Amino acid sequence: MSGLPTGWTEAAVLDLLEPLSDGRLIHQGWSPRCETVPSSDPDDWGVLKTTAIQDGWFCDEHNKRLPDKLDPRPLLEVSAGDLLMTCAGPRARCGVPALVRRTRPRLMISGKMYRMRPSRHAEPAYLEAALRTSAVQLAIDQLKTGMSESGMNLTHERFATLRIPVAPAAEQRRIVAKLDVLTDRTARSRGDLDRIPALAERYRRAVLQAAFGGKLTTLPNDEPRDVLTPSSALQDDIERGRWEFEHLPNGWEWKPFSEVFEDVTHSTRKLPTKEYQESGRYPVVDQGEVLIPGHTDREDLVHPSEPPFVIFGDHTRCVKFIEERFVQGADGVKVLKPRPDILPKYAARLLEGLELPNKGYSRHNKFLRASFFPVCDGGTQAEIVRRIDAAFAEIDRLTAEAEAARRLLDRLDQAILAKAFRGELVPQDPADESAGVLLERIRAERAAAPKPKRGRRKAAA
């Protein structure tokens, strides 16, 4: 076959398998009605769920306990060294391979998966890796049949036609060793990147607390803070938003909600969600995560006040800063106007920094109205807004980088696999026994083995 490295050959997946206990090459399992819970006791039998099989990864905890009244079928018990592949399910979940490297006993394959055994003369993880390359996954995809995307099948006959590049046995082992080292690294990399979004969120909160506690603008060894006790009102039992500090620097004050915001929520001018349009003259703003979830041309519903506004989600506690005319969306939107002596952006950040008690989807307005806010002079307000904006912009940049890197990592893994199966990951060794010899050995061993008995009860459901 042209294009393959020296010593390699192309062959059917089936040619790399050794017979299972009953002499057959592939088992399809059994899908009886099971309990909804996994089998927690290794003495109790369970049936594997297809979710136990993930791209190159097997997890024996995904199973359902076999009811006591049913007899198990030991022939279908999974053991280490088995190669499993899902053969039914939504398109993306059909044809997924996983090598069973270790498993607890007494778990059976279900009717939605195949079980086969790579020959011990070859390297089992090599076969698993081959089945995971995008080239082979594409080929598998074309073999799938089914009426709808959510219910596809990979039949035994069609699977039998699948062919892969086969390296000499010794080279297979070298390839797998190298792949292990590399995927270890990319997995660690992924783990590090996955930590970043949560940390970024912590960072934003920490910056806000530092900003409004006066830590970003006062000098470290300055005059000691006056113990600016919050208003005596704060000694009461009322539940309200909190801050992570109590004392403010010289020149700051605690102001109650009413001195920071004016509630200008309109009681009648609002647009129900189903009337949001994709485009229109005015943006619609509601309490959801998305800044502008829709538009409208309804001039009569535009909020009468002048921008800017700070929008507060009564249920979601979402905070938005809106600088243009807009239309209130569905219920739960609170429209607030910063008082004249408060910089509007400062007011918006204040609201982001306030830690309101989390009451789930109930209303939070009354806690907001009872809250106090740290307020400084105009110049300092502007400085704080600048600092927060800069810090947030920086962290947004880092988060975006991390996400981009994460996406690239997946492509890297695939690129590594592709390289491996072009024979470019490890050097060829002319002293290796060729793949042809390996296949011949497997074929000969199978020919000498006892044939599967005819008339056996089929293992498939």
Add this chain to the structure above:
Amino acid sequence: MANGELTRGRVTTQDIVGRLWNLCHVLRDDGVGYGEYVTELTFLLFLKMLEETQREDRLPAEYRWKTIASREGVEQLDHYKRALLELGKAADPVVAQIFTDAQTRLRKPANLKTLTTAIDGLDWFSAREEGLGELYEGLLEKNASEKKSGAGQYFTPRPLIDCIVRLMKPQPGEVIQDPAAGTAGFLVAADRYIKDATDDLYGLPQAQVFFQRNTALTGIELVPDTHRLALMNLMLHGVEGPIALGDSLSPDGEALGKADLILTNPPFGTKKGGGRPSRSDFSVTADTSNKQLAFVEHVVRALKPGGRAAVVVPDNVLFEDNTGRRLRQWLMELADLHTILRLPTGIFYAQGVKTNVLFLRRGEADRANTKAVWVYDLRANMPAFGKTRPLTRDDFAAFEAAYGDDPNGGAERTDEGPEGRFRRFTREEIAARNDNLDLAWLRDDSDAAEDDLSDPEDIAAAILGHLRAALAEVEAVDAELTGEEAVPAEAEA
């Protein structure tokens, strides 16, 4: 509460350092960046300290402290600039080195006046009591901990240095070397240890005293401003030894000579421009741009037979698969790598690098010196170190107890098992793992510790740490894929 000191009574070094540090706002106003601040201060402090310790005879009369401090306005600034220039040519070699290429960034005479007045106004009596060296180190540490200054990469946290010095037990008469001296933290600490043990060198014969003061400590630093700070630091601690300005990975490093004890924390990061070491005596790392690997080769070569070393290295040195593996194999042949300490993350002022300390002893012969390696995992399940949780001496207590009192790792030790932090790996076990020394066995929940961070800078450092770690892994993959030569597949006809 009245405007004034928070603590009545004795003013501590911390306070003075704090006041000095606050002057940075004066300098920032004049366009002096965080990174240059300590250098700028150093010149003035040096002159003032010579006055305070009656050592002004080392300076020409017209450039002593009072000649600058007593002047006013533009005249003061001009005189100061002249002083910096002339002192770089002083007869006293230490003075000349400290003021080599000395320049000031100050433009406004008023700012210079503010500085000299403030410096004069410090409580020098108390400062002298505590030791000017302590004061200076305090300033260096403050500088390092301000992440914006970028000075963190030249500064190893004091508790770590002290721990290493306590374990390695420098002795009078030994040649002690730091080939990446930074601000001379290790050298100063080793010197202090010896002085504490010998009652300040009292009772040692004259020749030995001279040796300790002038020859015992040696080192090299690459960056001129940092070199200046190192000289100043050593001088204030009563050490006049030669710290060269140069590159250890060049013939300068060969010229350093051999040592009985090497303590060092080579700089993190890759050599810019991917340069290779230019030493003729390097064999293992001659072709790599990985600086840390090259420094390890230097350390092994620079040790006398029987000499010992402690080297801080990033994880990469323990697991890198090409040159790294060859280096580790070579190292374990020529030296007894008896202990590895896995350090917690977040303790260095440079962001998020994962590091370890290698403790080793060069063999008398060059074969099969490492029989087993003890690894202490001080990384898994540790608090999230940072501004709100600084590293302390106590954090190393358990490790020091486990290490034992033999600097060469020969004390009796116990393998603490899979749940413990201290385990032993034989040379054979390590060979079976492809000579990878990145050995970890504890389940690590340190991600949970990160969730407790509350200071924005600490959190940002953690994020950068993860990005850096992710990048390091990918770079390793890249090296694996491209570093290997000769894998173009030969196609069949």
